[in-house]
Amino acid sequence: MQSKFKLSTVQLGNYTILQLCHTEYDVCFSIIPELGGSLNAFTVNGQEILVAASTLKEIENLTIKAFAGAQLFPYPNRIKEGKYTIGDTPYQLPINDISNNNSLHGLTYNKTFQVVATDIENGIINLKYKYDSDDKGYPFHVIVENRFQLSENSLSITTTLENKSNQTIPIGHGWHPYFKISQGVDNAFLQIPTTENYQVDQHMIPTGKTMKYDLFSKATEIAETKFDHCFKIKNDNSFTAQLINPEKNLTISLLTEGYPYLQVYIPPQRDSIALEPQTSIPDAFNNKIGGIDLEVNQKVSFKFQIVVD
Numbered sequence: 001m002q003s004k005f006k007l008s009t010v011q012l013g014n015y016t017i018l019q020l021c022h023t024e025y026d027v028c029f030s031i032i033p034e035l036g037g038s039l040n041a042f043t044v045n046g047q048e049i050l051v052a053a054s055t056l057k058e059i060e061n062l063t064i065k066a067f068a069g070a071q072l073f074p075y076p077n078r079i080k081e082g083k084y085t086i087g088d089t090p091y092q093l094p095i096n097d098i099s100n101n102n103s104l105h106g107l108t109y110n111k112t113f114q115v116v117a118t119d120i121e122n123g124i125i126n127l128k129y130k131y132d133s134d135d136k137g138y139p140f141h142v143i144v145e146n147r148f149q150l151s152e153n154s155l156s157i158t159t160t161l162e163n164k165s166n167q168t169i170p171i172g173h174g175w176h177p178y179f180k181i182s183q184g185v186d187n188a189f190l191q192i193p194t195t196e197n198y199q200v201d202q203h204m205i206p207t208g209k210t211m212k213y214d215l216f217s218k219a220t221e222i223a224e225t226k227f228d229h230c231f232k233i234k235n236d237n238s239f240t241a242q243l244i245n246p247e248k249n250l251t252i253s254l255l256t257e258g259y260p261y262l263q264v265y266i267p268p269q270r271d272s273i274a275l276e277p278q279t280s281i282p283d284a285f286n287n288k289i290g291g292i293d294l295e296v297n298q299k300v301s302f303k304f305q306i307v308v309d
Helices: 056-064
Strands: 005-012 015-022 027-032 038-044 070-072 078-080 083-086 089-092 102-104 114-119 124-132 141-150 154-163 169-171 174-176 178-180 189-191 194-200 206-212 228-233 238-245 250-257 261-265 272-278 292-294 299-308
Touching: 015 038, 015 141, 027 141, 038 070, 078 083, 083 169, 154 169, 238 272, 250 272
Parallel strands: none
Antiparallel strands: 005 015, 015 027, 027 038, 070 174, 078 102, 083 089, 114 124, 124 141, 141 154, 154 299, 169 292, 174 272, 178 272, 189 238, 194 206, 194 228, 228 261, 238 250, 250 299, 261 272
16 A cells, blocks of 8 residues: 655755655655754645745755754744853853844754654654753753654644753743745735734843734734734743735644744745744743743653644
8 A cells, every 4th residue: 555655855965855745635844854853845735835945055045044944942032142041150152143142043953853763654754863062052961852744734843852961951942934925925914812022122132021912913914014023922832823825825824832932023025924933032041931941851842833724
């Protein structure tokens, strides 16, 4: 009996695009294990849902420079000046957000994740990464595991973090997918069940002030709205955000478990929108908003799902 799914690979220089497709439906997704297990592409009925790389140049410009599809660990978003403390011990993370002098999007977006299992019959790929004190600014030991599962119209990603250090550690997680709207996002509709957003300073670090925000509590045309904001979602540990593309007659729903915050960003060219599920707000190692303190040998799991109708 022929499998419902087909696994294939494309080698681009040092990078592998690992693709899984549903043979009964025109549905595929791909990941790049060498770039932090990044989510590269998701297509449904031939429609490209995500901004994806298919050449080395696109990998450089999209996946690496723009963090398209990046997995954000051990912190999403920014840490102010890359500095934080645990007790009386100070730590310094690498600065890669040069213009703002911050550490941005974690430490594993350019690490090689291992493909540890595939269950082709059920459309599943499992990745694993052993973070072993890779950076002196985060000298801890964590096992990161991802489970990608494809269905006829959805992709779900379950992530589990396990603390293998000898102490309780701060930890966080997120994803950075860009949803593609080729004709421009202005005519698309967005719905996010937000309650408030977090005000930031000139360096994109939260000031401690929040502002009530419900402009997109119902499906509303994006028009000329500019976004680079972190939102608290109405239900702490699950939400449904929807992006409606009327030109393609697509409704894209985001379902999450364990990600109570959403970063929304529209790049200057306005041909896509980043909807980034996060466990915390920016600078959570310092402000503790959404921060997770993971005890020795403790595990924590999160789930992120994209459904296309």
